[in-house]
Amino acid sequence: MPRSHDALAGEALAGAALVAAIADPAVVVDAEGRPIAWNRAAQDAGLGGEGTTPGAVPGSLRVDLADGGVLHAWPTAATVGDDEIARQKARILEHLAPGVAHDLVNQVGGIQSFLQVAHGFEGRDRQLLDESAANALGTVRAFQDLVRTRRTGPAEVDLGDLVARALAMATHALHEVTVSVDVARDLPPVRAEPGEVRQALLAVIVNALDALGWPVARGELGIVARRTATGVAVSIEDDATPVPPPAVPHLFDPRPPAAARRAPLDLAVARHLARAAGGDLRAEAAVGRGNRFVLELPAATSPDPVERRVATEPAVGASEAAVLVCDDDEAIRALIVRVLRREGVEAIGVPTADAALAAIDERPVGLVIAGHDLGATSGPDLYLRIVGRRPDLRGRFVLISGDGGHEALAGFAREHGLPVIEKPFDVNELATLVRQVAAAR
Secondary structure (H helix, E strand, O other): OOOOHHHHHHHHHHHHHHHHOOOOOEEEEOOOOOEEEEOHHHHHOOOOOOOOOHHHOOOOEEEEOOOOOEEEEOOOOOOOOHHHHHHHHHHHHHHHHHHHHHHHHHHHHHHHHHHHOHHHOOHHHHHHHHHHHHHHHHHHHHHHHHHOOOOOOOEEEOHHHHHHHHHHHOOOOOOOEEEEEEEOOOOOOEEEOHHHHHHHHHHHHHHHHHHOOOOOOOEEEEEEEEEOOOEEEEEEEEOOOOOOHHHHHHOOOOOOOHHHOOOOOHHHHHHHHHHHOOOEEEEEEOOOOOEEEEEEEEEOOOOOHHHHHHHHOOOOOOOOOEEEEEOOOHHHHHHHHHHHHHOOOOEEEEOOHHHHHHHHHHOOEEEEEEEOEOOOOEHHHHHHHHHHHOHHHOOOEEEEEOOOOOHHHHHHHHHHOOOEEEOOOOHHHHHHHHHHHHHOO
8 A cells, every 4th residue: 555645754754763863874774775865975875866776786785664764874984004904914924825835834944955956056056955945934934024023114116026026926826827928028116114014915806805705715716917007007817707887986995795705804904005006006998808906106206315325425435444344143144344343444353242342442343244133222213323423424324133123123225325135144245235335545
């Protein structure tokens, strides 16, 4: 039996009172699905009004009313904060840790096997051992970077290299996925927090893995990186079930609608990190089938000041002055002194900060190389104490660390314009610094 005009008016008034009490977009529809009341937030969002079909818009909370009508409300998407970023990082670890651990066991096992026959090493054997050690070190550093929660500060980032490293970490998770990679050679560096860009890339890859059926993901994944007018665009395309168009507006919510068939957090965190770097992450319609996500980041406008200092400025002020090496690791200290002396530079090694302070009082020192952790003190503390005694050594200091991304160390190095060499260091890299020392006047 059709309802009277008075009944309809009463329903509308009751619905208007209901939605007026809700801050988020809210609409009341009658039993036939026609909107009869909506608030200002819903009107601004295009969800309320004649001719609209609120029930077809995903992401709503639905409350059935006694008269057969329905209240639809769309809570504002939760913001992305440190907790969400940490939870998303845990998802990456869940997907990738088993494969990385497998690689590390194989790499260390290979090193052990070579060491058992070290007496019979030939040139090729040494090369293979070096490669195994480098791969193991790369694996550990990649995981160290991934689990690090401290920000290291913006730096120039090679996106092509970052893509390669991200895929290397995901090798085992992608073993039944056909992966294609097309990275242009002319990509400019971007300036961003390296760890955050890495997480953004891995978040989109992990999201694709889930959509492709992880833990046994099958399908296709394509990554294309190209220079743009303002920077770099990295396209990540999968052939999973396409996201329905009505769900696309909510795809980057921390909790996307179930109809999107995409896991929570990944895309929201990836977009948040991209925007923090001055870029963005957007969804595009893939050609044929599947889904495409495009990560855009602006090109760096200037070199990193610390890196530029290492490349262009001599490290010591006088070739006749000695280089003081302070590190509590005897092997590292002896190696550095040996390399320096091989290059014709006078070098002295000391194990403690007190010994370093005594050394600069006893003889001319033109450069100090110091470990970050010196037991009772630190490399930065030693720098301040030395500069207090010898202002001429300001800026003539190189810090060595096993964790170059340590937040306090990175901040100190930026503030004082000091280069940081990460352990284990490349002897050739150290020799380059030595040549700068020897050439300085």
